[in-house]
Structure formats: structure tokens, C-alpha cells
Amino acid sequence: MESLGLIDFIVFWLVFALTVIAVVYGNLKKDTDNLLDHLLMGRKLTLPMFTATLVATWYGGIFGVAEIAFNEGIYNFLTQGLFWYACYIIFAIFILPKLQTNKHMTFANLVYSEIGPRAGKWTALLNIGNLLPIAYILSLGKFLELTFGLDLITSMSLGVLIVLCYSLIGGFRSVVYSDLIQFFVMFTSVVLVFVFCFFKFGLTPLESLPDHYFSFTGKGGVGETLMWGLIAFGTLVDPNFYQRSFAAGSRKIARKGIFAATIIWMIFDLSLTFGAMYAASLQGSDYFNFSLMTLPFGLKGFFLAGILATILSTLDSYLFLAGATFAHDVLNRKSIDAQRASVVIIAFVALVCSLFSNGSIKAVWSTLGSISTAALLIPMLFHYFKRNLTERIFLSSSIAGVFATILFQFFPTNIQPIYFGVMASLIVITVMTNLKLNQQ
Incomplete structure (x- = not known):
């Protein structure tokens, strides 16, 4: 990996320190310590908070997305972008008005109340399976491995331990306040890579890429492309979307926040897709290393912090919500201690699954x-x-x-x-x- 300067390490650790400060500040503002505050921050998410935590939570798989963009170009923007934008809008316009956002704690809780207890338990188990952050633990492990030279197993274990430390302190409040910093850093860092590439290289390098980089079906064909479309429709039953909607100060805040988040995701996806295409055409190296070679000193550290923020913001949300669902909807335990213990259990299970994945x-x-x-x-x-x-x-x-x-x-x-x-x-x-x- 391209060597980093002292200024890069200073910037990197400064961003990390700001995240910790945000978590501490958020918990100092807490005026009550009950289950509603622990799971949903008392249903007091403002529009900026809602937008920031939704955007940050939804983009932890940056290595996976960058891999698709690096190998297949704008196919990534369709499968990881356009399909999803359509589903976000559908959720905001058609699903959100049907939700009693001030009544439920989790998506499984909604199913339990409106369809039946067995359906609620079954949904909770499915949600936990979907929320197991295996891909994000792998992403974090690869990041720490590339950045600090640690082996993958140590990197994944250390990363999960770091996330647990601040997720257990303040519950959802800690997740939201950390997302405020992580949202800004992750978005800015990815956009900066594209901006630097565009002004430094122009569009000429992209012309050397094979034709499939400019095909919406990529190399996988129509069948695989439509598969991603169906997966995107999973947004309509995604527990993170529901939890954020239940935590918003009002249904109006949730709707506006989803629209705002969609615009931000679009800019992010375009920047990442074209940044990865520049990497494929100019260096033949992955997006991560190419970005470090392209950016000047100082911004390299900011980019590293942005990648870390992208992963952490999703990993902590998935761990927290999976643990909350396990305690609240499977075990029917309503205490905060049970919630915290469940997060630890889920973290251990996800880490073991990550170690045995391919x-x-x-x-x-x-x-x-x-x-x-x-x-x-x-x-x-x-x-x-x-x-x-x-x-x-x-x-x-x-x-x-x-x-x-x-x-x-x-x-x-x-x-x-x-x-x-x-x-x-x-x-x-x-x-x-x-x-x-x-x-x-």
C-alpha cells in the first residue's frame, strides 16, 4: 500500500477521536435511561439525525460495491444504485403511511402485533439472519489488514471489539451520534476521490475500458442483474428502515429523510462507481489502493477514515439491531442488560461465521x-x-x-x-x- 505521511495518521486518528467525542456527547444529553431511549432514542430523531444515520447505516459494504464497480463499471450503479433508489421512494410513498410509527419498537414487533405472535418470532429470526454483519466484519477485517498489516483473523476480532465498546454504552443513541461524524467523513472522502480523478485525468482513461464496463447488464447478464433488483426490494422489509422510521420524531421527518438520503446515496454511488472505473483503467489495482495513490498527503488519511467510517456505521447498526431483535422479539426480554448481552452474543456468532466464510x-x-x-x-x-x-x-x-x-x-x-x-x-x-x- 502507498506509504502514508505523519499528517495522514494525525487526520485519521483525529476523525476517530471526533467519533468517540460524539458518542460521549450524545450520552451526556440523555435525560432518561429506559428501553425506549435505548432502542429508539426516545423517538426523537430530527431530520438531520434521521438522514445521517440512514445514509451511514446503508453503505457498510463499500469493499463489495467497489469490487463490483471495479470489475463491471456502471453495472454497479444500476444494481447497487438505481434499483435501490426506486425501492426507497416506494417505501416512503406507499409503505411508510401504513405504519404506526409511534407504536412499534422493531419490524418483528410490528409483525407480532399486526399478524400474530408466531409470525413475529419467525420474522425476528429471519431479521437476525439478515442482520448478521458477516460481510461488514469481513470488510472491516480487510481494511485493518491492509492499513495496519495485521492478519485477517486478528483484524476482524479487534474490529468487532472496538464496535462493541461504544455500541454497548448508549445503545441506539451511540449509534446515531457516531453516524453524524461517520456520515460526513464517508461521503466526503469518496466524492473527493472522484473529483481528484476527474480534474487530474479527465475522461480519457475511461475510454480504454472494455465495453462491458458501460453495459447495465455487465458480465453477469440479465438474470443476475434482475436478481439484484429483487434483493433491492428487500428494502421494503428491511428492519433498519423500519427502526429508523419508528425512531423518527414524526412520519413527516421519516419521509423527508428518505428522500434526502436517496439524493445523497446517488451522489455517493456515482462517485464510487467512476472512482473504481478510474482505478481499473489507470492502475489495474483495487479502488482502495488506487485512491491512496491518487490523493495527496493529508487527504489519504481522511480517505482512510472515510472508508473506516463507512464500514463501522453499518457494522454497529447491524450488531445493535440484531441484538435488540434477539432480546426483544425472540427472548421477550425487555431489560437494557438483556439487550446488551444479546449484542455480545450476536457479535460472537457473526465473528465465527465470518471466520468460516470464504x-x-x-x-x-x-x-x-x-x-x-x-x-x-x-x-x-x-x-x-x-x-x-x-x-x-x-x-x-x-x-x-x-x-x-x-x-x-x-x-x-x-x-x-x-x-x-x-x-x-x-x-x-x-x-x-x-x-x-x-x-x-
Whole structure:
């Protein structure tokens, strides 16, 4: 990796120190210590807070996204950008108005209240599986390995320990206040790389890239492209989106925050995509090392801090919410101590899973996303827009989606497993709903 100057280390540790200060400051402002404050910051998220924590939480897989952009160009902007923007807007316009945002604590809690207790428990287990931050622990491990020369296992273990230290202190409040710093640093650092490349090299280097870099289907074809579209629809059943909406000061704040976040994500995605394409055309090295070679001293350290902020902001949110869901919705334990213990348990499980993964962030990401989307998307859409969904139909449809998605992971086919999962879920829910109507 390109050598860093003293100024880079100063900038890097300064940003880290500011994050710690933000966490401490946020906890000093806390005027109550109850479960509502621990899980949702008392439902007092302002528009800037909501936007910052939503943006920061949603982008921890920067190594995976950069890998896709480096290898396939603007295909990344479609699969990791445009599909998702559409789903964010759908959530804000069509789903958010249907939520009783001042009533529920988690997404699984919503399902428990509106569909049934068994459906709530099942949803909680699915959410925990989706929230296990395996890909983000891998990303953090690779970052620390590249930056400080530690081995991958030590890097992942140390990274998880650091996140646990501040996540356990103030709960969701700590996550939000750290996100305020991390949001600014992660966004600015990625945009800076693109700006420097554009003014230093112009657009000429991009012309040397193969044609597939400018194809919306990349090298994977239409099937894989649409798979990412289906995974993006998982936003409509993503527990982080629901938790932020429940924590907002009002439904209006949540809606405006989602719109603002979408614009910010678009700028971020474009900057990252073209930055990675510059890396592929000029150096043939990965986005991370190329950025360090391109930026001047001082900004190298800021970029490193931005990458770290991008990963940490998602890792802490996923760990916290998975632990909260486990304690609140699976164990039915409402104490803050139970919440903290659950976060530690989830962190250990996620770390072990990371150690035994094959190291591919993209593979982990798509697999977990496929299962969660196939299991919950169709049943929840039926619940929101048909309002005649029984718990039995919900569970049957959801389990069918999980079973089909996992089953077809083991069959050699050109069709992505998520298609079979969503189709199985849709068939089961359609048949059972029609049978119910005929019986009436």
C-alpha cells in the first residue's frame, strides 16, 4: 500500500477521536435511561439525525460495491444504485403511511402485533439472519489488514471489539451520534476521490475500458442483474428502515429523510462507481489502493477514515439491531442488560461465521439478502395492500420462500435462487388466499 505521511495518521486518528467525542456527547444529553431511549432514542430523531444515520447505516459494504464497480463499471450503479433508489421512494410513498410509527419498537414487533405472535418470532429470526454483519466484519477485517498489516483473523476480532465498546454504552443513541461524524467523513472522502480523478485525468482513461464496463447488464447478464433488483426490494422489509422510521420524531421527518438520503446515496454511488472505473483503467489495482495513490498527503488519511467510517456505521447498526431483535422479539426480554448481552452474543456468532466464510463479501451479501427478501417481501406486501392475511398464510408463504431459495442454492442452474424463492412464496400465498376466499 502507498506509504502514508505523519499528517495522514494525525487526520485519521483525529476523525476517530471526533467519533468517540460524539458518542460521549450524545450520552451526556440523555435525560432518561429506559428501553425506549435505548432502542429508539426516545423517538426523537430530527431530520438531520434521521438522514445521517440512514445514509451511514446503508453503505457498510463499500469493499463489495467497489469490487463490483471495479470489475463491471456502471453495472454497479444500476444494481447497487438505481434499483435501490426506486425501492426507497416506494417505501416512503406507499409503505411508510401504513405504519404506526409511534407504536412499534422493531419490524418483528410490528409483525407480532399486526399478524400474530408466531409470525413475529419467525420474522425476528429471519431479521437476525439478515442482520448478521458477516460481510461488514469481513470488510472491516480487510481494511485493518491492509492499513495496519495485521492478519485477517486478528483484524476482524479487534474490529468487532472496538464496535462493541461504544455500541454497548448508549445503545441506539451511540449509534446515531457516531453516524453524524461517520456520515460526513464517508461521503466526503469518496466524492473527493472522484473529483481528484476527474480534474487530474479527465475522461480519457475511461475510454480504454472494455465495453462491458458501460453495459447495465455487465458480465453477469440479465438474470443476475434482475436478481439484484429483487434483493433491492428487500428494502421494503428491511428492519433498519423500519427502526429508523419508528425512531423518527414524526412520519413527516421519516419521509423527508428518505428522500434526502436517496439524493445523497446517488451522489455517493456515482462517485464510487467512476472512482473504481478510474482505478481499473489507470492502475489495474483495487479502488482502495488506487485512491491512496491518487490523493495527496493529508487527504489519504481522511480517505482512510472515510472508508473506516463507512464500514463501522453499518457494522454497529447491524450488531445493535440484531441484538435488540434477539432480546426483544425472540427472548421477550425487555431489560437494557438483556439487550446488551444479546449484542455480545450476536457479535460472537457473526465473528465465527465470518471466520468460516470464504471471504467473498459479494457472495455473503447476495445470499443473506436473497433469503430475507424471498421470505418476507410477498407476505408483507399482501398484508399492507390486501389486509386479509392470516398468520397461517403468512408463515406458509414465508417458509416456502426460504425453503425454495436455500434448496436451489444446491442445484446447478442459470436461474438465481431468489427467483424460485419469491415465486414459491407468491404461489403459496395466492393459492391459500383464494382457498380462504372460496370457503367464505
